[in-house]
Amino acid sequence: MSTPTIVIAGAGQAGSRTAASLRELGFEGRVVLVGDEPHLPYQRPPLSKGHLTGAAARDNLWLHPWTFYDHHEIELRLSKRVNRIDRPNNRVELAGGEILDYDHLVLALGARNRTLPLDGNELDGVVGLRNLAEADDIRERLARARRLVVVGGGFIGLEVAATAVKLGLDAVVVEIADQLMGRVLSAQMAGFVLDAHRARGLRVELGTSVTGLTGTAGRVSAVTTTDGREFPADMVLVGIGAAPNTNLAEDAGLRVDNGIVVDEYLATDDAQISAVGDCTSCPNRFAGGTRVRLESVHNATAQPRALAARLVGRPELYDSVPWFWSDQGDLKLQIAGLGVQSSHAVLRGDVDSGRFSVFCFHDGVLRSVESLNRPGDHMAARKLLALGNCLTPEQARDPDFDLRAHIAAHSIGDPVVPAHRATSPRAAG
Ligand SMILES: Cc1cc2nc3c(=O)[nH]c(=O)nc-3n(C[C@H](O)[C@H](O)[C@H](O)COP(=O)(O)OP(=O)(O)OC[C@H]3O[C@@H](n4cnc5c(N)ncnc54)[C@H](O)[C@@H]3O)c2cc1C
Known part of the structure; x- marks a missing residue:
């Protein structure tokens, strides 16, 4: 009998953890981890925190060193995009035409940043933060910028804004809702965090949204808002949330509903395909059993552990208390x-x-x-x-x-x- 092959599409937190957990649990078949970024799998949380000030060393970003993948015979295919899933033939097609056959396919495709539906997104100085390349770029820009406007008072926007204030920039957060982190935090805690940021020199404008991004000679120069105000800026960070990477799954006919639909065992409707991490919509006991899509390191490590257990024949319900952290200054x-x-x-x-x-x-x-x-x-x-x-x-x-x-x-x-x-x-x- 030939050795079974598990192909993991997406070499981020969840993809890397799936590969590691499979080996920890004794899976002896072939494991291929395919990612479209050029780097070793890395942690994203420092990107909006210590990485921007240099406090977090680059080498500490990697989830594991090269030797880990070698030692555990995890085949890393970096800078390779999975373009298509061929379900009838159990194989995926990579950019460039390479074909990988699988016995089981794990989708760990993460999420991508939402962009403002406005002209001006393409102006130099309008940035989003999801990957290491963007974080490197933002770090350089923060060193030169004087005025930062952050669109969106969520975790990532506030983390970057707090860093900018620490670096001496004039920073403003523009938030459409009337409280910060409204999707995730109680009014009590959000109110305290608002006061604390303001006391540290961050300007926060609630209940107003962005109507335009203006530029001079191709560079962003200001942000205009619904209340008719204009905020000068030489840098604009758009932090208005993320959308799950579901195209591959959708094109392959898998069920998608704000994430790739999986059950409590991380299985899709196709017995040979599972999904984990930011790209999944999974039933959660702590949400009363309804399906939720979570974006957190905890979810991107706990789901792969449960999945790996099922794939080695020891099924385990994904039933872990969700948790999250955010360091804002x-x-x-x-x-x-x-x-x-x-x-x-x-x-x-x-x-x-x-x-x-x-x-x-x-x-x-x-x-x-x-x-x-x-x-x-x-x-x-x-x-x-x-x-x-x-x-x-x-x-x-x-x-x-x-x-x-x-x-x-x-x-x-x-x-x-x-x-x-x-x-x-x-x-x-
Ligand atoms: C700036 C930032 C700060 C964060 N801070 C925190 C925090 O403080 N605390 C916390 O709990 N969580 C935090 N998070 C969230 C956490 O990092 C994510 O929940 C976690 O990384 C999700 O892991 P994942 O593997 O599902 O997705 P990702 O880590 O995003 O990995 C998905 C990978 O798949 C790749 N990919 C996508 N499509 C394809 C394809 N077709 N072919 C090949 N590869 C593909 C992507 O490029 C990416 O490398 C933060 C996220 C960001 C962006």
């Missing part, structure tokens, strides 16, 4: 769970000290916890959410209530699964 935000639909927010800790958490409840059930500079609460929250409905708002509010002892007491026996339904607050749009 000295503000260290950590979020566990999915809870923007929550109706009851409870504060724990001291807001004035800048170290506190917001515990979000819905129908009395803990849905998510947002922690600012309180990593202990975040770790406890992940355990509490995994355990199910075991914390009351009163307990969360009480500073003397010992969360760790409470978790230890409830960890004996089976986890309690909460009987709640919800939409997808931490979901990527």
Whole structure:
């Protein structure tokens, strides 16, 4: 019998983790990891943080060194784009015509940045941030720029804006909604973060959107907004979210609905094709069982682990508490769970000290916890959410209530699964 081949399309966080997990779990067949970028698989979070100031060394970006792939016999095909999936013949076609046969295909294609539907996108100085090449370019531009406008008050926009302020730029964030990070954060936490950014010198304009990008001699010079204002800029970062890379799947006739549709085992409708990471739409217990598409390192590592287990014959439900972090200058935000639909927010800790958490409840059930500079609460929250409905708002509010002892007491026996339904607050749009 010939050795089975698993082809992984997309050599980012999820693709690389799938290959590594397959080997960790003893898969002995051929593993081919195909990516269209020229670099070794790397982590993206530093791109909007330490990489821009030089605080994060380039060598620390790589998820594994070259030797790792050699040692584990993972065939890396870099600078190679997968152009087509030929399902009837179980093979993929790479740019340039090379054909790879597969016994199983994993789609780990990530997401791409949304662009503004406006003239002026092509002006020099209008940038987006998703990959290393763009981060290198932004780092150089930040060193020369004086005035930055960030379009979109989401995680990536705020991380870059906070860095720009630290570097001495005059930075403005223009956000269409009336709160920052509105898709993912409670009003309480967003309000605190807004005040903190403003206190550090970042201008934030809420409730207004961009109507135009103007330029001089091909270079961006200003951003105009719906309220008739004009913000001078020599650099504009567009951070208005990302769309999943689903074209390959769609062209191959796979089901797509804000992501490649997979079940709790990361399987598509084709038994020989699975999908993981930012490009997937997957049922999630913490979203009441509805399908969500998540953009986070946790999701891009936990899904591949569950998938690899199934591919080696030990099926494992993908059932891990979602979590996420964002470092915005000295503000260290950590979020566990999915809870923007929550109706009851409870504060724990001291807001004035800048170290506190917001515990979000819905129908009395803990849905998510947002922690600012309180990593202990975040770790406890992940355990509490995994355990199910075991914390009351009163307990969360009480500073003397010992969360760790409470978790230890409830960890004996089976986890309690909460009987709640919800939409997808931490979901990527
Ligand atoms: C700037 C930035 C900062 C972030 N910060 C955080 C953070 O602080 N915390 C956090 O939890 N998450 C963060 N994230 C999100 C996190 O990095 C992603 O969720 C994670 O990288 C997703 O992994 P992935 O493998 O699904 O996608 P990716 O890492 O994007 O990898 C997908 C790869 O597939 C390639 N590809 C696409 N189409 C093809 C094709 N047809 N053929 C071959 N290759 C293809 C892409 O070029 C890419 O290399 C951040 C993301 C960005 C962009």
